[in-house]
Amino acid sequence: MVTQETPVATSPIHVSSEIGTLRRLLIHSPDRGLGKVVPSKAQDWLFEDIVNLDMMRRDEYDYYVKLLLYFLDPDKVRGRIADLAPGTDRGFFKPDDPNYFASDKVVDIQVLLADILTDEVIRTKLIAAICGIERTSFKTQQKLADYVPTELAKILISGSLPDKTMLFAPLPNFIFTRDIGIVINDHILLNKPAKQARTREALLTQYIFFNHRVFADYRDKIIEIPDNEHAFLLPDSDTARDLSRATLEGGDVMMIGPRHLLIGCSERTTLYAAQQVMRLVFEKNVVDTVTIIKIPKKRDYMHIDTVFTQVKRNVWVLLGTLARTGDEAKKRDVMHFFAPKDLSEDLKILQFIKGLEHKPIEIENLEDLLTDISRNDLGATDPIRFIYSGNNEFPFGAREQWTDSCNLLALKDGVVVGYDRNDKTAQAFREAGFDVVSAAALLDRFERGESSPETIENTFIMLPSAELSRARGGSHCMSLPLLRD
Template structure:
């Protein structure tokens, strides 16, 4: 069992979306993903069922190797052998003896295994999960005798090694961004909107409050309170989100050293956004909070599905929620898909600490993002926008659905996305970026023709036939713990 230890004084700090990534949490696809069946897929927040072996071997394996090369190269150099599709390139889960045990690219399953070695924590967590999942007392007793590594796999996947299912899997656990977010040196624990993710939130809570990695930060963990009177309200009111406190990490971006973005979406309520704003202002964590209301549509889900940052002065975003200046193209989209311009459903309010009653309304995403580039991050070059699908109908909407706007910045100007979004890739080329596959980048690194330090202005494409079925991109599949500051 790999035990992760905190060996640095500055283990956690994130003050931008584009500072060089130094440490993050991931969760590689587990056996629970192979348990999703069509009749339950939507209940478990999936649009489709996936080929687990292909997702692991031909897709996610590239993601892990890229992360290791950028964050912990000694763990991977010389070990990227055969990059041909369909070959075994060494995908290993944390319990495998050949797993690339890294203290910089950390699988959350390792952390769960670590805390389950403590008998008290183990007993409490098993009881809590068995209560949530309404299992029999016999099952609860059975789990107490399982070793910590296997128990972590069971609590995540919902199944025993012999494939017997005890409760539902957690197929969304690969999207570690949604369970928490680092805001400077604080950790915000999120509250998922859907019942299918309740167990994820509980596991995250136990890990952050009990693992030694976070011992120095326990007084800096922020939990979002519920409305204490919500249980008294009619069901019709709570169903309309008037009092619910739900928030997921895809709706939170630490965009600058003192500036936090919070989206109000299908998954995050205005009540929760207001509570987070109050807490971060009271704790002095940031000075500015911008709340972005987007349409409550499954198409969008979180703000990081409609825009992410590429470089200090470059952003990728969805044109139909932006001011693109191409009204004819917008009319095409309206004619086929919407009764009105979708950008009318966008509302942006910016709040400054001490002036919460006087928010500033910002008209459009481009103005907001350009202001962040210039004022929060000190960009001196012109601010550039790259639009999903190159803003061509209908590819903007099609490629946004497969996460063209959901990119993870490994460093300023170097981002990871999916290879299936051809028109978005062309937009990157037109903006002066090198567009290369993950296999090509790894091959260059292995041959010594390039390096993570030398590479710049690059869009790295992950193979994504199966990953894209899960409805989340590289931004969703990461929980940055440490980035170099701006």
């Protein structure tokens, strides 16, 4: 049985900064798979903890969606906030709910998956590919073909049938749409996940970007990272090394300026992958400068967007212990005396200019790099300022970085979304002259006409985050911008 496609308008895809006014993005609201993560498998599925799904949806992610809509597609929510309180099981943020907001600016990737599954050829190929990856029986493959596209999309993502039977593992990390790909000017870089738990996620993403009509004009601008062509001949001990593996996740890639790309080498992204991306974007003349940032391979950091993100043209939030001016916090950190190696020693920054790749420029620290980006890539004339995780106080810098104090999504220059549990970081924003306001209070201001997305400036918006923070990803992780001014 086949249903009609959900109307999603085609529009330009272009991102050339982290702070230009956000116009369109991909998200994925928490699905039923998150409620099936069990403690014994949580870390294998890349979750640090189990979550209360209803609370995550109803009390937290719901505010995220309403904020995004108010900024990107206000007609969907203006005057309706009080009427859009979700039920205990589902809310207006889920694509299969009768009250779903159905925006073509805030787009749930589940909608795009359901759309392409209306094509019988794509449907057959994708079911076969996923059943092959998950090693299911042939009868299961046949059974999946009987579901309508909207339900099949939910099954392929959540791993479970409508009757709650689990066929295969859920994809709890699919809420972090940043990791599946990144827009670099008018090109799209697809990820290559490091962990087996995200293999199905990457396959679904591939099918969506290469087959959905939204991306029809960009299919020849999709960049996929090649593997080492002889990797299959190497011993397992060698294929596990950074020099031969091509693994990359979008949290390690930032389109930071019109012609400047940042790539992190981290727990999830290898040097080999970073080199391949640099080669391809230079060959395609997408950017002129690539800066590779090597951070410690620690679960605490995972991606560069857990260490720093941009707030406005001349303001950044970052982790002090990996920065130059984090020295005072390090001195107060008792662990610094037991493990005297400075974590910033594990930080290495090399900048490559197109045509001069053999002569990389070494940059000493993050502040110097970010100052240079603000001034020379973005034309900032005001003094460059840094806001540090936990206000650079021990032990709050590390504690709050763990709950994504440095992982912020800019809705426009100077207006960012973060988590409400990071009190010291919020204090640092206040001291820097920012208005710090809860998502609920801001939406109330909008509804009363006391403020608007067009007039708001220098604001740190706090999302409720008791459950969202357990997933180890912030608002930056939960967004894949497709279009920015």
